[in-house]
Amino acid sequence: MIKQEKASKLFRNVLRRLLFLLCLGIGGALLSATFVRCAPGFGVQERELDPRWSAQSVEALRQEQMLHEGLASFYLHYLVALAHGDLGESDSLKRPIRELLRQRLPVTGNSVVRGLGVAWLAAALLASLGLGSRGWLCEALGTAFSSLLLSLPSAVVAMLAIHVRAPVFCPISVVVFPRLHRYIRSLLVRSYDQPHVLAARARGLGARPIFWRHVLPSAAPSLLALFGVSFAIAFGAAIPIEALCDSPGMGQLAWQAALSRDVPLIVNVTLIVCLVMLAANSFADLAGRAFAENNE
């Protein structure tokens, strides 16, 4: 009975999240459409400036661009096209945005996932080791190291990676690691100082059983939430890193779009990244809740 209640609660949470994502997607799409419409040079073609074109031809071109459409009709067309997967065409690259995303998203996804994997492993390992010893030297060294990495702009990390010919995921993990280390350490220390852990230690339970059975389960929901957030950090770091390391991913695409003021492209890239981030955050949040409920 209790299991059924838990399952139905989880199902309701999933539905609520999906509805939220759908509303946000529609809201984001409308906002994107507004940006595209307000972008400088919207609907204007270079051909219009050619004096060889007659007034009637220019008018026909504008009709083709749907400039005479009302605002509501413009939004409707945009949403319908979006529902069919048509994100429009890039002004600078003259290629469908959908095609560009299909090419670039896996590249960034691959770098981000690998970078996150390395960063999580290193941060968790260092935080757990620090938790075991908790001496001032270990703590000071760990803090100094992560502070040093935190003080480096990600673009500089990318340039260093180019110099040592490191793959793109390495600078991503270097940028994400100090942020993760700081939070993971703080979460583990907070769990480690809880009264039930203290009681377990007083009863002579070993360090490993304490960590796996008591410290980790109580920190797990927050760690799962952090997992969602770390995706946003890694994607953010991917822009300067991919731009400077010349990796053909979403970050480089966004940078090129910003430099060429290709508003339709950058707006759609941002919309897609936003939805990916929200989906990752929702997944992490739901997993955290499910874990916490199971532990209750």
Added chain:
Amino acid sequence: MNPLQKVAAIILCMILVLIVLATILVPTPYARQFRDVPNAGPSIAHPLGTDALGRDFLSRLLYGTRVSLLLAPAAALLSTVIAASLGSAAGFLGGWFESIVLAATDLSLALPWLFLLLTVRAMLPLDVPPMASVIIAFLIMGLLGWQASVRVICATARGVRDSDFLLLARSSGCKPARLLLRHVAPNLRPLFYAQFWISIPLFILTEANLSILGLGVMEPMPSWGNLLRGFEDFPALAAAPWRLVPLILLVTVVMCFQLVLPSQEVTQ
């Protein structure tokens, strides 16, 4: 303040004095070109040498430090003012206003910040005078960097909303605007200061990233980001290690800001 924090504060003060006295210490304008000595090494005339265009590197470093260290606190102030207004009002008023503010905050927090900055920067003209580029960088960082602070301020304001002294003030007929300005805001002041200090290193790093990508402060105006663009040429850097000074200065300043920051209990 512990000894380490004191040392960090002293270093920051020394750097501040240095940038205030930049005009006296280095009378050479940052954009002046000495065409006969491009890429020169350190000398008495140019203590940190010159860049590829023959501009005095020390002069560019000091003026760049001035630009970066004025831009980041200005942007931090703007973002803190926005966060303080939105967060306190949302926490104090509650209801639908709080829900809307928190939903907007969650949405923008889910988005990688640099993507948001690039999107907004792409809407604005790129070919602008250097001073305009500084103002644009300051405005977009200040106007888009308030989200994380809003959540913290809103949560604390929510706690103040149910306090006894506010109940007493409300029962004495105090109007909501006065309650917010005279009773809620002063109680949140330490949090505002903390959020302001936290934002400064973040904005310093963001400016550096944006300028390295060519979307921040424009040449010939120097900034730390602009000076770090030379890092792409590592063989040249190995031959002229004094070019590392901007990076060392940036890392030192950001680390000092991190050290003098209020403890996490105050900021979270």
